[in-house]
Amino acid sequence: DNLAHECLICLHDAEWSGDFNSAGTRGIARMRKRMDTLWSREQSAFGKVLQAAATLRSGEEAWVGGLFNFDIGKGQQLDAPVPEWGFKISEDEYWKAFYYANPGEPRGDDIYYMYKWIRVMRPDGSTTAAFEDFKSRCTMPDPNANRSEE
Numbered sequence: 001d002n003l004a005h006e007c008l009i010c011l012h013d014a015e016w017s018g019d020f021n022s023a024g025t026r027g028i029a030r031m032r033k034r035m036d037t038l039w040s041r042e043q044s045a046f047g048k049v050l051q052a053a054a055t056l057r058s059g060e061e062a063w064v065g066g067l068f069n070f071d072i073g074k075g076q077q078l079d080a081p082v083p084e085w086g087f088k089i090s091e092d093e094y095w096k097a098f099y100y101a102n103p104g105e106p107r108g109d110d111i112y113y114m115y116k117w118i119r120v121m122r123p124d125g126s127t128t129a130a131f132e133d134f135k136s137r138c139t140m141p142d143p144n145a146n147r148s149e150e
Helices: 045-056 131-139
Strands: 006-009 015-020 027-034 039-041 063-069 074-077 084-090 093-099 111-118
Touching: none
Parallel strands: none
Antiparallel strands: 006 039, 015 027, 027 063, 063 074, 074 084, 084 093, 093 111
């Protein structure tokens, strides 16, 4: 349900700094990761275009960064042109919201897009309740394959 065709967001190998515990449940952490390795993309034309665009970026434009406050369950993407926030719902679920403007500006409280992050694997390698569903989606036949033959 993500229009950007992002299938799996991988944060385990990002550059992390700050004062936080390794489980990501306490403290404040800054995350930095190259865009071309952050997401896996859906095997669609749009997914392939987005992956190519991420691969072609260089310098600081090639990186995405975020600040996570694990104590209050909130994260913010730092390099976005408009505010993008993540809100913790549970240990294994965050909702990411995109706003029209910064706080205090007109429409600063209005969300224009939102999707959820569901954890499928914890840092220790154990899986969550969502893992089997994710695995079945990753291994099912592509519903759009061979459309040109119809």
